[in-house]
Amino acid sequence: MNKEANFQPIDKEVAQEMVNAYAKEASKDPKSYTKAVWFPAEQILEIAKKLSDGKHDGLRIYFAQYTKDSLDGLPQEHEGRNTVLLVPTFAAGQTNKLGDLTEEHKDDTDDIENRGNVCPHRCEGVEL
Numbered sequence: 001m002n003k004e005a006n007f008q009p010i011d012k013e014v015a016q017e018m019v020n021a022y023a024k025e026a027s028k029d030p031k032s033y034t035k036a037v038w039f040p041a042e043q044i045l046e047i048a049k050k051l052s053d054g055k056h057d058g059l060r061i062y063f064a065q066y067t068k069d070s071l072d073g074l075p076q077e078h079e080g081r082n083t084v085l086l087v088p089t090f091a092a093g094q095t096n097k098l099g100d101l102t103e104e105h106k107d108d109t110d111d112i113e114n115r116g117n118v119c120p121h122r123c124e125g126v127e128l
Helices: 012-025 041-051
Strands: 036-038 056-065 082-090 117-119
Touching: 012 056, 012 082, 041 056, 041 082
Parallel strands: none
Antiparallel strands: 036 117, 056 082
């Protein structure tokens, strides 16, 4: 993936922290409101390429929230905002990076994607 465009996968622990923060705070604070998250075609095509490798069977989308520790390369005002994490899933019987056989739809936590444009703030083209 294009590392210069900041599409790099994020760390599993950071991703878990973001998911936990979303689950805890989603309905409490209007400041966390995110209407939509936009991802560029280049990033989606890279995910599609990974999913077509024969080892993966789908994509799981987690709802999450930016935390102080997940802001690397992002504007400070993203802290506390809701987002999504895109996680490829392994097909059953595949070998993960640890050499273990995977269950059906097991998360591939080595390739967690994030870093779309969040709206409000970046709402170009939003109609819904």
